[in-house]
Amino acid sequence: MTLDLTFREFLVGWLPTVAAVAVTPPPSPALGHMFLVDLGGVPVPVVTCLFAVLGIGLSRLLARRTEAKLGWPSFIAVTVIMLVVALLWIIESRPSWLYAFVVSIGLGFSGYSLIELFGEQVRSFVTDIFDKARSTIGRKGDDT
Numbered sequence: 001m002t003l004d005l006t007f008r009e010f011l012v013g014w015l016p017t018v019a020a021v022a023v024t025p026p027p028s029p030a031l032g033h034m035f036l037v038d039l040g041g042v043p044v045p046v047v048t049c050l051f052a053v054l055g056i057g058l059s060r061l062l063a064r065r066t067e068a069k070l071g072w073p074s075f076i077a078v079t080v081i082m083l084v085v086a087l088l089w090i091i092e093s094r095p096s097w098l099y100a101f102v103v104s105i106g107l108g109f110s111g112y113s114l115i116e117l118f119g120e121q122v123r124s125f126v127t128d129i130f131d132k133a134r135s136t137i138g139r140k141g142d143d144t
Contacts, residue, residue: 059108
């Protein structure tokens with residue numbers, strides 16, 4: 001069963017509803033954009049950076065068993081490298097607090113593995129370059 005509504009009856013029912021819904025509060029700023037401190041003209045999200053330091057610090061302590069044979073200097077160096085990476089990423093991209101914390105935990109756990117993998121790739125690249133250079137030099141010596 002349908003009822004015929006006039007335009008006036010329609011407006012009486014829907015106009016107050018539309019007016020109530022149309023009034024929305026201003027959106028709150030994202031968590032990554034709160035608590036900014038200017039350091040040298042660069043806005044730094046302090047709370048997000050604290051969460052990153054906390055995530056890396058706690059996860060590095062848990063990952064310590066696998067890296068015990070490296071000694072404290074290597075452990076501290078890897079931790080500092082991961083802190084620099086995480087803090088620069090946070091300052092550049094302004095992630096939310098939870099995302100920054102979770103990524104920092106991942107960096108803390110896999111920090112040494114990541115650096116070790118990168119080091120192996122650089123070592124392999126340099127070795128390949130020197131091997132190719134030696135083979136090229138050796139071939140030129142054979143041709144003359």
